[in-house]
Amino acid sequence: xxxxxxxxxxxxxxxxxxxxxxxxxxxxxxxxxxxxxxxxxxxxxxxxxxxxxxxxxxxxxxxxxxxxxxxxxxxxxxxxxxxxxxxxxxxxxxxx
Numbered sequence: 001x002x003x004x005x006x007x008x009x010x011x012x013x014x015x016x017x018x019x020x021x022x023x024x025x026x027x028x029x030x031x032x033x034x035x036x037x038x039x040x041x042x043x044x045x046x047x048x049x050x051x052x053x054x055x056x057x058x059x060x061x062x063x064x065x066x067x068x069x070x071x072x073x074x075x076x077x078x079x080x081x082x083x084x085x086x087x088x089x090x091x092x093x094x095x096x
Contacts, residue, residue, distance in 0.1 A: 017071040024062035031055030 035052020038044045 028059030
């Protein structure tokens with residue numbers, strides 16, 4: 001029962017996230033771009049703090065309101081078989 005619950009909870013969802021979550025991420029990215037541009041053109045500290053920092057803060061508030069962390073989907077652990085390889089740089093201690 002516990003194994004099937006995550007699969008049912010994720011049906012119909014993808015790893016891409018919701019549009020509202022991407023809006024919050026885009027607003028934060030725009031804030032970083034404004035802050036970076038403000039540092040390059042002067043530095044213009046007023047634009048850096050109010051333009052960059054303010055937009056980043058708004059994006060952070062949007063991220064909290066939109067609950068972006070609920071977009072995270074945890075997959076089942078993957079087991080990958082170890083393939084035999086022969087490397088001159090890897091020694092396993094079985095050689096003298």
